[in-house]
Amino acid sequence: MLKTYHYPKFKYERPAEAGTNRLKHARAVVVGAGPVGMAAAIDLAQQGVPVLLLDDDDTVSIGSRGVCYAKRALEILDRLGVGDAVVDKGVSWNVGRSFFRDREVYNFNLVPEADQKRPGMVNLQQYYLEEFLVARCRELPNIEMRWKNRVISVNPGDEDVRLKVETPDGYYVAAADWLVVADGAKSPIRKMLNLEIDGKIFMDRFLIADVVMKADFPAERWFWFDPPFHPNQSALLHKQADNVWRIDFQLGWTADPEEEKKPEKVIPRIQAMLGDEREFELEWVSVYTFQCRRMAAFRHGRVLFVGDAAHQVSPFGARGANSGIQDTDNLAWKLKLVMDGRAPESLLDSYSAERTCAADENLLNSTRSTDFITPKSRASRTFRNAVLGMAGKHAFARVLVNSGRLSVPACLAESPLNTPDAEAFAGRMAPGMPMDDAPISIGGRPGWLLDRVGGQFTLLRFADDAAGDTYAELADDPIPVRTLTLTPAADPKGVAAHRYDARPGTAYLIRPDQHVAARWRAPTVAAVRAAVARATCNA
Amino acid sequence: MPLNLAPNFHAAGKRYLNAYSPGDDFYEMLLDAHRDLSDEQSELMNARLILLLANHIGDLDVLREALAAAREDV
Incomplete structure (x- = not known):
């Protein structure tokens, strides 16, 4: 096993204090x-x-x-x-497909919106x-x-x-x-x-395998419910770098993990999934269970x-x-x-x-996805299969198909660090939200908004021209606030102004982690300082 | 009004950032309602649920359409 990757060994160096009282x-x-x-x-x-x-x-x-x-x-x-x-x-990908038995019933595209630096x-x-x-x-x-x-x-x-x-x-x-x-x-x-860390163990086992093969499958996430090659269970195929494909098989709770890891057991499963005689090499195999829990x-x-x-x-x-x-x-x-x-x-x-x-x-x-993917009672399996059976035909059922709701950032809408809106805004960029990206052009050079903020507090200000920045003094505060001014020239496609529902004078206070802390139509310097104080528990 | 087959789950006054969330909310409510029931009890509960919802909808044309859509491919 293992054909594509050489594991580096990092050099242990004797710490000066080892074996001493220092x-x-x-x-x-x-x-x-x-x-x-x-x-x-x-x-x-x-x-x-x-x-x-x-x-x-x-x-x-x-x-x-x-x-x-x-x-x-x-x-x-x-x-x-x-x-x-x-x-x-x-391997960048945006499209995921779900199959029920031998038919595709649902697909999604993670980035319906263009004009962002990074893929879904x-x-x-x-x-x-x-x-x-x-x-x-x-x-x-x-x-x-x-x-x-x-x-x-x-x-x-x-x-x-x-x-x-x-x-x-x-x-x-x-x-x-x-x-x-x-x-x-x-x-x-x-x-x-x-x-303590509290939660529950899911009574199921999953086989995961890294497989090296030349395959012309597209770079998409393929998920099967109850496929002909693995009846009554689920399976997942994903492309990784170096022609390594990741394959997951649901095994059920009673499966013997040591037995299932044996190549003579794994290889026929993969052959059945691929459905042809193509050659592949196993790189890595593991069987896992999982828990859903967190510390208080x-x-x-x-x-x-x-x-x-x-x-x-x-x-x-x-x-x-x-x-x-x-x-x-x-x-x-x-x-x-x-x-x-x-x-x-x-x-x-x-x-x-x-x-x-x-x-x-x-x-x-993730618990909801698990409950859909691995139904634990006859009633929940019947509902699951009814959804999958209707998903090909009816839009309402497609939305209920849950093969994993892929990671989206937390929006922190309820955080006490936010300064609530005092003015009307449209769009998604409410206090607590992680910033949406946008293509911008600073000094004539094209770039991305998110590359220009982060690591410190930033006042993102929309204005007709760069002059008249009354916020420069904030840069000398104990918690400095840098100003980034977006003029129409810096936002040539108007994407930033649209995503941030901006008018001339609109300003957003951005936290060092690129979440929105506050927004205004034309804030005073004092209002910005108050929002910084609130976002740092100094209020 | 014909049978609505578009996604339609919602809650008054609530905004959803992800289109799948209200449907997932419902699906969780549905599975929770069945939790710890025997298969027979689940069947009975489903029958009662259908009767309750059918009466709520009331419009026989809509119900006829729903019955046909449900029966298809079974």
Whole structure:
């Protein structure tokens, strides 16, 4: 097995403190160098925070694992410096098709709207994403990566969090001002701290296989309910980079995982699915179960949980890695402000509040998908099959077909950090929403709106000309606000003005994570300051 | 009015960001209503539900159309 990818081995280096009594001080420690932990480390480092990144292994994810990266995650990865690498290597797709038995009953297109930089979804094996993120971490001088460093105990205090770390050269203790926990679904640190994570296990098993083959199938997501080649169960086919295809088979709860992983068992299943004699190679096979659950709070004093350590969903909908990356997007700027004493610690509670809300939305949607895909009673199977049977003919039934509601960003509409609208606006860009992208042209050079905001507070201002910017003084505030003025020349197609329902004078306050904090038709400088204060718990 | 076969689930005063959400809300309500029932109980509940909704619709032309659409391909 394994033909297309060579797993890198990252060099373990003996930490200076290993085997000594010397304390390793760190302003921020991130535990877990998966996609979410590295996203957290890079975001913090880009904001000037030195980060110690610990991982108990010395390579990337084994097997493709997290495959689908949604538009919002790609936009965040752009800000972290790996967006191009992921999109260039990955397989972009927008169309998904659902089949019932031998017929197509429904299809969707993820990007009905043009004029956005990033596609709806990119498929890429998780190991590639991790490799790109490791390379980006290495470019940042304020990230210290320590491989083969395993945290074996945690002692949270008022002033810092003490971590006992095991290395091949003995133990040492790290004192972290703040600890970001990204150690995955089984989260050893969550267990060490005796923190609960509540939810349910789904009584089903799934076989996933990475298969190398030359195939002329289009780059689309194909999902089968009860297909002739795998009766009474579901199956999924997805294209990844390097002619590697990802195939999922629902197996049922009683399947024996060890037996099902054997090539003599897997290969006939895939042959039946492909329906012809084409050649393929198995790269990786795994059998998994999943849980839908989350922690009650993602902040525990100086300990902050992100990604699978904090919440887990079913895989239908690509809401795992995508939501974890959004966690770090939400957390990093808040942590930086709190570290610098420019915002109170309660801002970190807003991280927990906003992201538990997002997790609930992900849990709701992925649980519904699971209930549709794997009906657990005769009545629910009858309803499911009735929907699928009518979907070819009736529009109302097509909308009910649920083969996974794919990751969309949380809109944070209820967040207390938002300044509610005082004036009428049309369109989607209400306070709390992640920004929609638009093609813009600054200084005659074409580019994208989302590439011009993020990492700090920005006042996005629409005006007939660049003169008359009365907001420049905000750039010198303790929490600086940069102004980005869009004139008709900068918005040649008028897409931004349309998406933001803008008139001359309209201004949006954008958070460092590219969510809308407030909007006005013609704000005073004082109104903008009040909204910044509100968005940072300084009000 | 003919039988409405376009997506039609909605709730008063509620805006949905995703077109699938109101339908998914209904589908969850439907499955929840059947939770922990035996197959026979589910069948009886479905019959009662059809009768309740049919009476609510009332218009025999619409119901005739719905019955025909439901019967097709069964």
